[in-house]
Amino acid sequence: MRIAIVGAGVVGMTSAWRLANDGHEVTVVERHDGPGEETSFANGGQLSYSYVAPLAGPGVLSKVPGWLLDRDSPMRFRPSMDPSQWRWLLAFARACNASASEAATRKLLRLSFYSRDLMQAFVDRPDARQEGGGFDFARSGKLIVHRDAAAYESACRLLDYQASLGCEQQALDRDATVALEPALAGIRQGIVGAIHTPSEEVGDCHRFCVSLAHLLQGRPGVTLRFGTRVTGLVRAGDRVTGLRTDAGDIRADAVIVSGGIGSVPLLKPLGVRPMLWPLKGYSITVPIRQGVLAPRISVTDFANKIVYARIGDTLRVAGMADIVRGGVVIDRERAQTLVTQTRAVFGDVSHGADLDALQPWAGLRPATPTGLPMIGESRIRGLWLNLGHGALGFTLAMGSAGVLADRMAGRKPVVDAEDFSAALA
Structure with missing residues (x-):
């Protein structure tokens, strides 16, 4: 054909x-x-097979007002006169319930685990490792780091449910989290705990x-x-x-x-x-200088919805879900938020580098409600x-x-x- x-x-x-x-x-x-x-x-770089729950969830709508009032929030919304935006938003709001979210998560997990199997078969090919110099693929694992006790306890309660769907995860306390990823020592006192998934992967998507x-x-x-x-x-x-x-x-x-x-x-x-709408996301790519303690495990800052993935000799930092128009023009304030958060979490990893040196990028993720x-x-x-x-x-x-x-x-x-x-x- x-x-x-x-x-x-x-x-x-x-x-x-x-x-x-x-x-x-x-x-x-x-x-x-x-x-x-x-x-x-220049997306987040994480092959995050166990974390595919949709954005539409039972607690999302209650958080939206606070997000909209916070300049550094994970989500921004700018309404337009386009009826397609409102059609998408209404469908999104209808999907923000526990039964719809649970059903979607089960379907997405089946697809993601199948995708993981196919990716493994691909990277095992000798020609895939050689052609184009590879893509910095690594099974580095992932830490979802929690700073809020209630959020961490909620994540721990989900472990058995996640295990029933095929996820292999464990809960770590503060000491175990920092022992596993020493680069998090700078925010040690702010960490309540983390969920560790050893099987998650990273790579350079481009x-x-x-x-x-x-x-x-x-x-x-x-x-x-x-x-x-x-x-x-x-x-x-x-x-x-x-x-x-x-x-x-x-x-x-x-x-x-x-x-x-x-x-x-x-x-x-x-x-x-x-029914698609673009969710605008941002990233920066931080060169890892010799002698600087940078994370080797992928890290997600749960509170700020920012992901950190080590891709080769760089740290990819990505986040935001802006429901806005304006194409891929980079909102420098949003990109700067990623710089600020990176320095707050990992200190010297981006020390002395200005925003332009960190290769700010924006992309439009095509999302269904x-x-x-x-x-x-x-x-x-x-x-x-x-x-x-x-x-x-x-x-x-x-x-x-x-x-x-x-x-x-x-x-x-x-x-x-x-x-x-x-x-x-």
Whole structure:
């Protein structure tokens, strides 16, 4: 089958990898000059398979007023006149209950564990370790650090439930937390405890996309068309038959749209309206100087919703979920918050470096209200979607590609594909 994929972020590139391995002719079309140049470029770097609970949860709505009044809060909201924003917000509010959150978490965990298995199979390949210089993949584990006793006790109560879903975790007190990750010694007195998950991983998402491109380039039947803008979808009767680009039309038996939030205007002329909204996130990348005590385990500051991941010889710091317009223009105040928090937690790790030296970045995470991505064929024949992974694109990409490839081949997916079909437009 001839398959055209829109978007060369981590979701598009893993889809191309999986489908090419199934023997399909695959063409990837990307407006940037290389893969992983947008939302996948400088994300948090954590492959956080055990922490996939959706943003919509039973306690979220009560926290929103306080977040909106705090300049440094994990979330910001700027209302617009766009009815799509309000449609998304209403659906998000309806999903903020315990039963919906628990159901979504179970579905996401099944997909994330499948994704973990596929990622392990990938990194075990000799060519994957060699091509493109790798992507600083490491199974470093993860610590969710709590400063509030009530929040920590709540997390401890969830351990048995998480274990029933396949998570392997343990609760640590203050001393055990600092003993495991000495770089946290500077905030020792503020730590109540932490939840440790040894199996969590890290990697450079952009370099992962580049590695996939290296492996795919030159393979018979695979074409990577970078620097090419998709201007529309070609439709004949009741099905999509290809792409219209600024370099000419591309014929295809099936089209997969994996272009993140940019997929919304592309799909609109066909009457396909996926319920997506961009959650704007920020990161900084801190070079780790010789002799500085930097964390080796991934750390999530639960109170501030900021993640710290050691990727090679850098520390990636990421956070925020801003429901705003304005594209990827960097709000320097938000990026500076990451600098301030990093210095408060790890002291000298970023000492003397100004904001520009820390490579501030912003990306638009394409999120569904429920947190469940859309994986499958739309109501228009030949038009497939692999969209809406929010902040979990890197974590879920391999599993999503596996589900998509199975559905396109008529195979029964390892996880229940219907779990991710409800939101399909």
